[in-house]
Amino acid sequence: MATFGWPEMLFIFRSAGWTLLLTLVAFSIGGVVGAALAIMRLSPSRVLRAIASTYILVIQSIPVLMVLFMSYYGLSLFGIGLPPFLAASASLAIYASAYLAEIWRGSIESVPFQQWEASSSLALTRPQQYRYIILPQAVRISLPPTVGFLVQLVKNTSIVSVVGFVELSRAGTLVSNATFLPFQVFSLVAAIYFTICFPLSRLSRHLEKVMNAGRPH
Amino acid sequence: MPAVLIENVHKSFGAVEVLKGVSLSVESGQVVAIIGRSGSGKSTLLRCVNGLEACQSGRIEVAGHVLDQDQKKLRELRKDVGIVFQSYNLFPHLTAGENIMLAPRLAKGLGGPELRRMAEEVLAKVGLSEKFDAYPDNLSGGQQQRVAIARSLAMQPKVMLFDEVTSALDPELTGEVLVVMEDLAKAGMTMLLVTHEMNFARNVADVTVFMHQGRIWESGPSADLFAAPKTPELQAFLSAGVH
Ligand SMILES: Nc1ncnc2c1ncn2[C@@H]1O[C@H](COP(=O)(O)OP(=O)(O)OP(=O)(O)O)[C@@H](O)[C@H]1O
Ligand SMILES: [Mg+2]
Secondary structure, eight states: OOOOSHHHHHHHHHHHHHHHHHHHHHHHHHHHHHHHHHHHHTSSOHHHHHHHHHHHHHHHHSOHHHHHHIIIIIHHHTTOOOOHHHHHHHHHHHHHHHHHHHHHHHHHHTSOHHHHHHHHHTTOOHHHIIIIIIHHHHHHHHHHHHHHHHHHHHHHGGGGGGGTOOOHHHHHHHHHHHHSOHHHHHHHHHHHHHHHHHHHHHHHHHHHHHHHTOOOO | OOSEEEEEEEEEETTEEEEEEEEEEEOTTOEEEEEEOTTSSHHHHHHHHTTSSOOSEEEEEETTEEOOSOHHHHHHHHHHEEEEOTTOOOOTTSOHHHHHHHHHHHHHOOOHHHHHHHHHHHHHHTTOGGGTTOOGGGSOHHHHHHHHHHHHHTTOOSEEEEESTTTTSOHHHHHHHHHHHHHHHHTTOEEEEEOSOHHHHHHHOSEEEEEETTEEEEEEEHHHHHHSOOSHHHHHHHHHOOO
16 A cells, blocks of 8 residues: 655646646637637627527537547547547637637627727727727626636546546545545645635636726726 | 718617608708707717618718718728717727827828827817826816817818717816817818707807707707797797706
């Protein structure tokens, strides 16, 4: 039986790095796709709107776990074997894109419509309106919920352990099985999640307060 | 060729017909005021003129552009037609100077020191030279509205539209905005304005138009219209004193 010593702890810390990397990749790709979806949802084209809202509806209506299984096992049916890290980041990115799209659509919509009217009256094109008038205001509005979602995403990375990818919680399980010290091991794992998420939660809370207090210059 | 030509315009919101065949023309350099009760269709008419509302039938021509909902044509028209709203609608994340310079840069391709000089010029015209770097939040309502006017002027429009631009302001601040508009009128700007300021319409507008129930009920040279209103509706409107 192994002891719960430095090597085990180091293993857990290193796996926390994978959790962070997974979050980062999922958030970046999900963010790009989510932004495109949000703009599509608000586009004058009915087709683009329908495509985006169907995608969002479908992804939000199935557990991330199923997205993960489908990208991992489903693709292997067609002979496409995704490495666990790719399958994990792809499915988390898909999940993130749908949620971020909705957060950002809401933020864009909460910019007063008079801002659209004033800018179109000044002969700006629609992309210019987004770029110079709407998005700068929407980004401010979206910061607290976006950071809030990031916290969810960090915690949700734990599900990818089911396809064999060793991130923080999977590392905890492995060490716990080897040492028979589940309480000590998972206390450490929880403490690491907390260390990552707590500052983010506080940041989200703080941003919200700052926004409500008016715009600082 | 009039600067603004509105011919038999009809506009409905759903089943409600808000404009029931409005015709109006504004000559170049003329100031025309639109007065009337709340809900008579004044704002809707003004918003049709720069295409913010699409009318169902009729024809509108402004500054040589025939109104068309095609976005590209609409932008060409809007480069020549400024509008100022009751609620200012400045861009809150930009300073006064940036508010003013944005559209000339993006829509007209101006830039460099020339753009900055032009922005300073229009800001001086509305008496706010020292506020170039101020954010809208740090300006009074009257100052914000004057920046909004300057922002429109920076596009060097041929026609300016004003929709009750002083209605959201305290009486003390109303004056400073009206002075700016009066200066503009004197400088020869073609102006079509909706207003509740009867004195302003009487003294500054060449022609005043009284709208009632989606129609132009009565119109004429401002002096005559106010001195001798013909229709009972306008008489009642003017004597009510509350606009
Ligand atoms: N977007 C809209 N959708 C539905 N109805 C509208 C819309 N805009 C205006 N209306 C209706 O059209 C009518 C005319 O409105 P409009 O704003 O043109 O009046 P107004 O003369 O400018 O009034 P006020 O002096 O109060 O500004 C009103 O009955 C109003 O409720
Ligand atoms: Mg109105």
